[in-house]
Amino acid sequence: MASLGNFVVTYGLLAGVFLVLMWALYNKHKTAKKRIFAFLVSRYMAPSLVKKLHVFKQKLFSDMNTMVSCDPRLKTQGQGMIRVLEIGVGSGTNLEYYTSGCKLISVEPNPYFETHFKKNREQFCHVEVEQFVTAMAENMAEIPDKSVDAVVSTHVLCSVTDIMGALHEIKRVLVPVSSKNKKKYL
Numbered sequence: 001m002a003s004l005g006n007f008v009v010t011y012g013l014l015a016g017v018f019l020v021l022m023w024a025l026y027n028k029h030k031t032a033k034k035r036i037f038a039f040l041v042s043r044y045m046a047p048s049l050v051k052k053l054h055v056f057k058q059k060l061f062s063d064m065n066t067m068v069s070c071d072p073r074l075k076t077q078g079q080g081m082i083r084v085l086e087i088g089v090g091s092g093t094n095l096e097y098y099t100s101g102c103k104l105i106s107v108e109p110n111p112y113f114e115t116h117f118k119k120n121r122e123q124f125c126h127v128e129v130e131q132f133v134t135a136m137a138e139n140m141a142e143i144p145d146k147s148v149d150a151v152v153s154t155h156v157l158c159s160v161t162d163i164m165g166a167l168h169e170i171k172r173v174l175v176p177v178s179s180k181n182k183k184k185y186l
């Protein structure tokens, strides 16, 4: 009986110390946190959301096929040839919905998503990834004013602390559309 008690106390203490150490490490190293978050989202959360939302996303993204770019060079290449900016791209769960020939600029504050994004991107070569920018939606200084035809964001705004700042940036980078086309694009 005494030896069982000793066993429980010893291993209980060891387990407690181990958990405290892990917790301290987890809190101390933001890098590890980001890496773990990127892994968990890419491996578990994203695949389950992909299945659940497939039909909705197909419908939502279908409008892109008829968009005409405001970039004079893309415009001449026909419908669907557009430049899209995706905020909080993560592992790239929206890649499959982009139109063929679409040029994508990805913005993602967590650099550890890039490996997962690149791996996933191999399946969707129809999308040309122009840039993978490590930035927050609130500050996309690397993206020039009025340079993209559409901005996409799914499951991101709930994590953005400065929503107004992010919306301001979105407005800045979007090409303004003429009132004639506004209805079509919004």
Ligand SMILES: C[S@@+](CC[C@H](N)C(=O)[O-])C[C@H]1O[C@@H](n2cnc3c(N)ncnc32)[C@H](O)[C@@H]1O
Pocket: 041, 046, 087, 088, 089, 090, 091, 092, 093, 094, 107, 108, 109, 110, 113, 135, 136, 137, 138, 153, 154, 155, 156, 159, 160, 161
């Ligand atoms: C739940 S994941 C969604 C990933 C992807 N958009 C999707 O639908 O699968 C949330 C993403 O938002 C990103 N994120 C968090 N705060 C952000 C911010 N302030 N600006 C841009 N992205 C942000 C995270 O790094 C993460 O990639």
